[in-house]
C-alpha cells in the first residue's frame with residue numbers, strides 16, 4: 001500500500017472533517033433543512049469574495065462559470081479583450097468566439113504578467129471593448145496578472161467590465177472584489193476551497209448586473225438572473241450538488257474562523273518557500289517576476305525529460321505534481337500549494353523533486369532545496 005500525496009493545482013486534497021461532513025445521508029434540496037445550509041454557504045461566500053453582492057453557487061466546473069460570465073454579461077458581436085498568457089487565458093478567447101463575439105487577442109509571453117500600461121492603451125484606442133477577460137492566476141504558467149491595476153482601468157469605464165477567472169486565485173491571495181472594482185469574479189471548488197470538483201462560484205458587480213440586463217446571448221442552464229432570483233429563496237434553479245454544498249458550508253466556516261488574511265498569508269509563505277527551494281536547486285522559475293501563490297512552476301534541467309520525471313514522482317514516489325501543457329509540455333514541473341496544503345506538504349514535494357532529479361542523473365545536493373524551504377516555512381511558527 002503506497003502512501004499518496006496530491007500536490008497538483010487541482011483537484012486538491014479534501015480535509016478529512018470535510019469528507020465526513022459530505023458523507024452524511026442525502027437530503028432533499030427543496031427543504032428548509034437544505035435551504036438553511038445553502039443560504040449559509042452563499043452568505044459566507046461573500047466573505048471569501050469580499051463583496052456585498054450575491055455569490056451564485058452553480059453545479060459545474062470552473063469553466064462553466066467562465067462561459068456563464070460571458071453569456072450573461074455580453075452579446076454576440078460584442079468586442080472583448082482576451083488576455084492570453086497561457087492555457088486558461090486562451091480559454092476566454094475561445095469562449096468568446098464560440099458565442100460570436102469579436103475577440104481582441106492580447107498575447108502575453110508565457111510566464112509573464114500582462115502590462116497594465118499596454119492594456120490601458122488598447123482600451124483608450126478602442127472604446128468598443130466591452131470586457132477585459134483575465135486570470136488572477138494563470139495556472140498553466142504559474143504567473144499572476146495584476147488584477148488591482150487592471151481594475152483601476154475598468155472601474156470608471158461604464159461600458160467595460162473586468163471579468164476575472166479567480167479559479168486558482170480566490171482564497172489564495174487578496175482579490176477584494178468590491179474594493180478593487182472587479183466586475184465578475186469566479187472560482188471552482190477543487191482548488192483553494194479544498195472540495196471535490198463540481199461547484200463553481202461567481203459574483204457580479206452592480207455594473208455587471210446592468211450588462212446582464214442587456215445581454216442577448218442564448219442561455220438556459222447558466223442563466224445568472226434566474227439563479228439570483230432563486231438565491232433570494234436560498235435555493236438554486238436546478239438540483240444543486242447537495243453534498244458539495246454541505247462541504248462548501250464547512251470549508252467557508254473554517255475560512256471565516258481562520259480569517260482570510262491568515263489564509264492568504266499561509267499560501268504566501270508556502271509559495272515563497274517553494275520558490276526558494278527551486279532556486280536553491282538551480283531550477284529556473286517559470287514566472288520569476290510575477291509568480292502566483294497558487295502553484296510554483298520551474299523548468300526541469302535540459303538533460304531530464306519532464307514528463308518522465310512527473311511520472312516517476314507520481315508512480316514510484318506516490319507524489320502527484322503537475323507537468324507542463326502545450327509549449328511547456330515535458331519542460332516544467334508545477335508544485336501546488338493551494339487549499340488544504342501546509343508546511344510539510346511542501347517539504348514532501350521538494351524532497352521528491354530532489355530525489356527524482358538525482359535518480360535521473362542530474363547533480364543534486366540532497367536537502368539543499370528542502371533546507372531553503374524550511375528557512376521560510378519556519379516563519380509560520
Ligand SMILES: Cc1ncc(COP(=O)(O)O)c(C=O)c1O
Pocket residue numbers: 009010061062063064088135137138139140165166167168188
Ligand atoms: C485558472 C484556471 N482557469 C480555469 C480552469 C478550468 O477549470 P475547470 O477544469 O474546473 O473547468 C482551471 C483549472 O485548472 C484554472 O486553473
